[in-house]
Amino acid sequence: MATQEPILSVRNLKTYFKSGFGKNKLVVKAVDGVSFDIYKGEVFGLVGESGCGKTTTGRTIIKLYTPTDGEVYFKGRRINAGIDSIKNAIKDAKTDTKNKINELNSELNEKLAEADESEKEKLKTTYADQIKELEDIRDKKIDKLKIEMVKRKKDGAPESKDKTNAALMKKMQMIFQDPIASLNPRMTVKEIIAEGLRISGEKKEKTIIKKVEEVLETVGLLPEHANRYPHEFSGGQRQRIGVARALVISPEFIIADEPISALDVSIQAQVINLLNDLRDELGLTILFIAHDLSVVQYFSDRIAVMYFGKLVELAPTDELFKNPLHPYTRSLLSAVPVPDPNFEKKRQRIKYNPSMHEYRTDPPELHEIKKGHYILANTKELEQYKKEMK
Ligand SMILES: Nc1ncnc2c1ncn2[C@@H]1O[C@H](COP(=O)(O)OP(=O)(O)OP(=O)(O)O)[C@@H](O)[C@H]1O
Numbered sequence: 001m002a003t004q005e006p007i008l009s010v011r012n013l014k015t016y017f018k019s020g021f022g023k024n025k026l027v028v029k030a031v032d033g034v035s036f037d038i039y040k041g042e043v044f045g046l047v048g049e050s051g052c053g054k055t056t057t058g059r060t061i062i063k064l065y066t067p068t069d070g071e072v073y074f075k076g077r078r079i080n081a082g083i084d085s086i087k088n089a090i091k092d093a094k095t096d097t098k099n100k101i102n103e104l105n106s107e108l109n110e111k112l113a114e115a116d117e118s119e120k121e122k123l124k125t126t127y128a129d130q131i132k133e134l135e136d137i138r139d140k141k142i143d144k145l146k147i148e149m150v151k152r153k154k155d156g157a158p159e160s161k162d163k164t165n166a167a168l169m170k171k172m173q174m175i176f177q178d179p180i181a182s183l184n185p186r187m188t189v190k191e192i193i194a195e196g197l198r199i200s201g202e203k204k205e206k207t208i209i210k211k212v213e214e215v216l217e218t219v220g221l222l223p224e225h226a227n228r229y230p231h232e233f234s235g236g237q238r239q240r241i242g243v244a245r246a247l248v249i250s251p252e253f254i255i256a257d258e259p260i261s262a263l264d265v266s267i268q269a270q271v272i273n274l275l276n277d278l279r280d281e282l283g284l285t286i287l288f289i290a291h292d293l294s295v296v297q298y299f300s301d302r303i304a305v306m307y308f309g310k311l312v313e314l315a316p317t318d319e320l321f322k323n324p325l326h327p328y329t330r331s332l333l334s335a336v337p338v339p340d341p342n343f344e345k346k347r348q349r350i351k352y353n354p355s356m357h358e359y360r361t362d363p364p365e366l367h368e369i370k371k372g373h374y375i376l377a378n379t380k381e382l383e384q385y386k387k388e389m390k
């Protein structure tokens, strides 16, 4: 069951994709300043429309991407980090000091113009001392920032040589979005599942076979499936192979990236039930990515709603369904099917129009409007949402 102890913390995470040069330079802000905690034992749903940055968030957490900025902590240790804000802080420190020195110099020149010859030398030393002091403060600040930058670069390096980090990363696994493309067609199921074990240093063939068979059973496949190839399986079975591959090295935290959206509706429930059972049996923590709310509704303890690289709302599942505040959340909710034919006939989808926000003069921030319920809003909207709360 879920605790209040975070297993994963994401802080101001930004992952930008840059392409082209000069005039054709294009920056896609796939993840743009996202923060959240995932508690040990919970299922955390991450929901949003196609292209909003869900997969990029997952892939940055598991170190397939180096972030542009921000930090990811796993089991109390920083495992990934970006340096943009540090670079900017260094630049700011330089310009700041430069401007202050310029001011002091013009002040000095004014005073020199009016001063007696006898006072001039003294004035010059006083100002030189002040300038020196500013430069010292700047240099100390920059030294500290540079130390942090080196640390972040090390933590953000794709393949950390740090053994503790490498051991820690084995406790995190990802089930990929596309069960067909993510399984090597030339490898047998056994080879696919065993790969992770071998990478993590397991050499004994007997142990490997035993573990593969165990995990196949865990996900509801048979030992004799081990020697077959991915194309010999149905979509649902392939996704089970993906789950088995993630589970075989006994992770504590799993990122399940739309693990069921490529599957038939009839099989979707099976995979969800499988993940639910595994969560209870193995005490797993799961980040479950989906593009609509109906999938995560019965499975997640808490849900985060993402829109264009940003979190717009985050709340416990019941609370989010009872008290959806952000217009984008409401729009997603209006698409969730209800088992009532009369309602379904009348149902109207709410469309979300992002230009409704007036963020130019009053930009939004994520506020905790009620314990555990976070909403992206500016001052005016926050007041409005408070009135709308049930
Ligand atoms: N490797 C990449 N290089 C350049 N741009 C990328 C890359 N990966 C993703 N993007 C862009 O980043 C944005 C977010 O993509 P992402 O795959 O994270 O979305 P998603 O929420 O997972 O969508 P879906 O529901 O379709 O899987 C998109 O605009 C996408 O085109």
Ligand SMILES: [Mg+2]
Pocket: 054, 055, 056, 177, 257
């Ligand atoms: Mg995706």
